[in-house]
Amino acid sequence: MQNEIIIAGFGGQGVLLAGTLLAQAAIEQGLHTTWFPSYGAEMRGGTANSTVVVSADEIGSPLAFNPNALIALNEPSLNKFMPRMVEEAIIIANSSIIPFDKEYKIKPVFAPVTDIADKEIKNVRTANLVAVGSLIKALELYAKGSCGEEADMRRQSAQEKEGDLCDLEDTKVLTLKSALTACEKVFSSKPALIEVNKKAIQAGYDFVKYL
Amino acid sequence: MSKKVLVKGNVALCEGAIAAGLKSYFGYPITPQNEVPAYLSRKMVELNRVFVQAESEIAAANMVLGAAVTGARAMTSSSSPGISLKQEAISYMAGMQIPALIVNVQRGGPGLGNISGSQSDYFQAVKGGGHGDYKLIVLAPNSAQEMYEMAYDAFDLAEKYRTPVMILADGIVGQMMEPVEFNKPERKDFVEKDWHLTGCKGRHPRSVQSLLMKDGVLERHNINLQEKYKKISGNEIQFEKFMTDSAEIIIAAYGISSRIAKSAVKLARKEGLKAGLLRPKTLWPFPSNEISLLADSGAKFLSVELSHGQMVEDVRLAVNGKTQVEFLGKAGGAIVTEREIVAKIKEMIK
Amino acid sequence: MEKILKKPESLKDAVLSYCPGCGHGIIHRLAAECIDELGVREKTIAVAPVGCAVFAYDYFNFDVTEAPHGRPPAVATGIKRTNPDKFVFTYQGDGDIAAIGMAETIHAANRGENITIIFVNNANYGMTGGQMAPTTLIGQVTETTPFGRDPKREGYPIHLCELLATLEGTAYLERVSIYNPQNIIKAKKAIKKAFQCQIEGKGFSLVEVISNCPVDWGMTPLDSIKWVEDVFIKTFPLGVVKDKINAK
Numbered sequence: 009m010q011n012e013i014i015i016a017g018f019g020g021q022g023v024l025l026a027g028t029l030l031a032q033a034a035i036e037q038g039l040h041t042t043w044f045p046s047y048g049a050e051m052r053g054g055t056a057n058s059t060v061v062v063s064a065d066e067i068g069s070p071l072a073f074n075p076n077a078l079i080a081l082n083e084p085s086l087n088k089f090m091p092r093m094v095e096e097a098i099i100i101a102n103s104s105i106i107p108f109d110k111e112y113k114i115k116p117v118f119a120p121v122t123d124i125a126d127k128e129i130k131n132v133r134t135a136n137l138v139a140v141g142s143l144i145k146a147l148e149l150y151a152k153g154s155c156g157e158e159a160d161m162r163r164q165s166a167q168e169k170e171g172d173l174c175d176l177e178d179t180k181v182l183t184l185k186s187a188l189t190a191c192e193k194v195f196s197s198k199p200a201l202i203e204v205n206k207k208a209i210q211a212g213y214d215f216v217k218y219l
Numbered sequence: 220m221s222k223k224v225l226v227k228g229n230v231a232l233c234e235g236a237i238a239a240g241l242k243s244y245f246g247y248p249i250t251p252q253n254e255v256p257a258y259l260s261r262k263m264v265e266l267n268r269v270f271v272q273a274e275s276e277i278a279a280a281n282m283v284l285g286a287a288v289t290g291a292r293a294m295t296s297s298s299s300p301g302i303s304l305k306q307e308a309i310s311y312m313a314g315m316q317i318p319a320l321i322v323n324v325q326r327g328g329p330g331l332g333n334i335s336g337s338q339s340d341y342f343q344a345v346k347g348g349g350h351g352d353y354k355l356i357v358l359a360p361n362s363a364q365e366m367y368e369m370a371y372d373a374f375d376l377a378e379k380y381r382t383p384v385m386i387l388a389d390g391i392v393g394q395m396m397e398p399v400e401f402n403k404p405e406r407k408d409f410v411e412k413d414w415h416l417t418g419c420k421g422r423h424p425r426s427v428q429s430l431l432m433k434d435g436v437l438e439r440h441n442i443n444l445q446e447k448y449k450k451i452s453g454n455e456i457q458f459e460k461f462m463t464d465s466a467e468i469i470i471a472a473y474g475i476s477s478r479i480a481k482s483a484v485k486l487a488r489k490e491g492l493k494a495g496l497l498r499p500k501t502l503w504p505f506p507s508n509e510i511s512l513l514a515d516s517g518a519k520f521l522s523v524e525l526s527h528g529q530m531v532e533d534v535r536l537a538v539n540g541k542t543q544v545e546f547l548g549k550a551g552g553a554i555v556t557e558r559e560i561v562a563k564i565k566e567m568i569k
Numbered sequence: 570m571e572k573i574l575k576k577p578e579s580l581k582d583a584v585l586s587y588c589p590g591c592g593h594g595i596i597h598r599l600a601a602e603c604i605d606e607l608g609v610r611e612k613t614i615a616v617a618p619v620g621c622a623v624f625a626y627d628y629f630n631f632d633v634t635e636a637p638h639g640r641p642p643a644v645a646t647g648i649k650r651t652n653p654d655k656f657v658f659t660y661q662g663d664g665d666i667a668a669i670g671m672a673e674t675i676h677a678a679n680r681g682e683n684i685t686i687i688f689v690n691n692a693n694y695g696m697t698g699g700q701m702a703p704t705t706l707i708g709q710v711t712e713t714t715p716f717g718r719d720p721k722r723e724g725y726p727i728h729l730c731e732l733l734a735t736l737e738g739t740a741y742l743e744r745v746s747i748y749n750p751q752n753i754i755k756a757k758k759a760i761k762k763a764f765q766c767q768i769e770g771k772g773f774s775l776v777e778v779i780s781n782c783p784v785d786w787g788m789t790p791l792d793s794i795k796w797v798e799d800v801f802i803k804t805f806p807l808g809v810v811k812d813k814i815n816a817k
Contacts, residue, residue: 047334070397071391073556281637284640418613426634
């Protein structure tokens with residue numbers, strides 16, 4: 009299993025940090041990982057992105073040749089990266105600012121991460137990690153071979169059996185647990201931000217119910 | 220839980236140099252190596268060591284010369300256009316036999332080029348980018364872990380042979396983060412050598428120079444340098460082999476290309492194609508002998524580079540007409556993909 | 570009998586390669602005497618330039634390194650920052666310091682590097698046969714200004730001390746000459762003061778020594794000395810340009 013994840017958005021939306029968190033989560037699970045940013049002039053205005061590769065095996069290119077997951081925090085990013093994704097890619101689209109009533113080549117999972125961050129977390133800057141939470145859930149559902157209502161049903165029964173969803177560690181899929189641990193590492197120099205960002209990840213995770 | 224920390228290749232490089240006892244760093248901003256001066260500007264000051272942001276790449280390299288001529292471990296880093304400017308001091312240091320570390324986090328060229336990772340400075344690094352008959356030991360890391368390890372080892376190599384060492388990285392290896400284990404012991408307590416300029420207390424004055432005008436002296440100096448380079452060639456070649464046994468096609472690739480090539484070899488093997496990888500970790504000295512031996516078995520070679528064909532010339536020299544040598548590469552920020560490599564392998568096997 | 574004059578310990582017993590009548594020999598001696606008198610010979614690391622003084626390591630009896638053309642202030646920065654306890658000075662000509670090395674000069678000065686520069690200004694590139702230097706006078710004929718330096722073509726002579734005086738980082742700047750004994754004594758005082766400035770950790774010091782280059786100027790040594798007095802120092806007036814050694 010190799011996940012090639014692209015996180016893209018406006019400069020300032022925290023796409024580099026979101027990628028760092030995913031890479032750190034991979035380390036927590038003992039997986040191989042690479043993180044690669046867009047850098048230089050691209051950092052200032054326009055879209056920024058980072059690419060995270062997570063694999064059970066040694067990683068070749070840190071650039072995504074077959075990207076199978078995308079977090080698009082704005083519309084230009086969705087338009088830019090959608091054509092590069094593999095067919096069955098998981099795409100989290102920030103529906104707070106991306107129209108969801110359009111035709112897309114690959115149907116994204118729409119999550120209003122900016123609104124969730126603003127209203128639920130009371131910190132709009134955590135939208136990036138809300139999206140990370142959503143992505144982790146979506147990848148998890150995908151790994152379980154779930155789709156549609158069937159997934160919803162499974163999810164509900166899983167919720168009844170506490171901890172079931174965390175058993176995915178063996179399947180080399182990033183878990184909520186490792187993302188939350190990664191949050192402590194990534195924000196270790198700013199401890200005040202740990203809890204709010206953990207909450208953001210959890211909120212994003214909880215929002216996605218099915219693919 | 221892992222002891223590994225997630226850092227950029229550029230930062231891992233800094234930690235390797237610091238662990239090796241780096242005393243003085245002199246830099247100048249240029250993308251994609253900016254993390255190096257940024258990181259060291261804090262770290263070196265905290266460690267009570269020397270950090271100077273120089274007025275130019277030229278000045279930075281000459282500051283390294285000054286620090287290193289006193290016996291201190293000193294380095295500078297830059298990216299392609301800046302490395303061109305450093306060639307003056309590099310040639311002087313080669314001539315004066317001053318050990319130091321120069322890091323090139325390559326970007327696209329020629330000219331100002333762009334800031335994407337590239338491997339177009341191979342010739343400049345291994346064929347002598349400055350004037351005169353000299354060689355640099357050139358190390359080619361392909362991961363953040365190797366950025367750390369090679370920066371650590373570079374100073375020992377430089378001092379062992381009294382020669383400048385270059386780390387030839389690229390924008391991708393420099394910019395990407397990977398888990399790195401900082402596992403090397405801190406180096407300190409260095410011994411004064413008989414050429415270090417330390418003030419002549421209790422001894423005869425010393426001078427270090429490359430200007431040798433007296434009859435025959437420069438000729439002798441050059442012969443000595445060549446003998447030294449021969450010794451380095453005999454002792455210091457490093458390479459990695461992956462599935463080269465019974466391989467029909469052997470990819471030669473270094474740095475970031477070698478990682479993509481390795482994935483391509485795995486992919487090719489899955490499809491039943493007998494591919495292998497030879498990755499030079501030292502670009503000079505170059506593993507010519509190993510390539511020659513592999514060519515004896517009839518294996519064809521494919522050099523994969525982010526350039527329009529530079530290392531391939533050394534592969535051809537090593538193969539010396541014994542088998543076919545092909546090239547696959549892109550420059551200017553474009554990346555060769557695993558699929559493209561596999562397609563080329565198929566074409567060569569046909 | 571008591572010996573009242575001897576070669577300074579800081580000079581080797583070597584025959585200088587400079588042309589007859591050239592000022593470098595005197596300036597070497599002044600630097601050597603000052604280093605002896607200040608007792609810093611054994612902790613001196615000097616930087617030789619590219620130019621006539623490139624062989625300085627053959628004459629000075631202390632540690633000397635070579636530097637690429639114009640880069641001595643950068644090399645000295647590397648030495649001094651790494652070894653703040655050593656005494657570090659560069660010895661440079663006008664082309665080295667004010668043409669190819671202007672950036673290194675200005676920025677070492679601006680950083681207030683605690684080093685000393687002895688800058689020998691003889692208004693031309695001596696070693697390469699007398700080409701125009703940044704300090705060549707208006708109208709002066711050199712190998713590359715056969716019609717005399719024309720400001721329209723070649724610009725104006727650079728007054729380095731005055732230029733550096735505008736920088737906060739400079740502590741002591743003086744222009745002296747060596748065309749007669751009185752001025753030689755003044756020059757020595759200036760060099761000693763500049764060296765002391767470094768020893769006391771007061772920052773960047775530079776002494777510009779207006780010197781002569783009889784062979785490349787096409788003059789006898791005596792005529793060249795007279796030209797320094799009558800013409801050269803009219804464009805480059807002597808004196809302290811900046812002294813904030815004792816400023817707070």
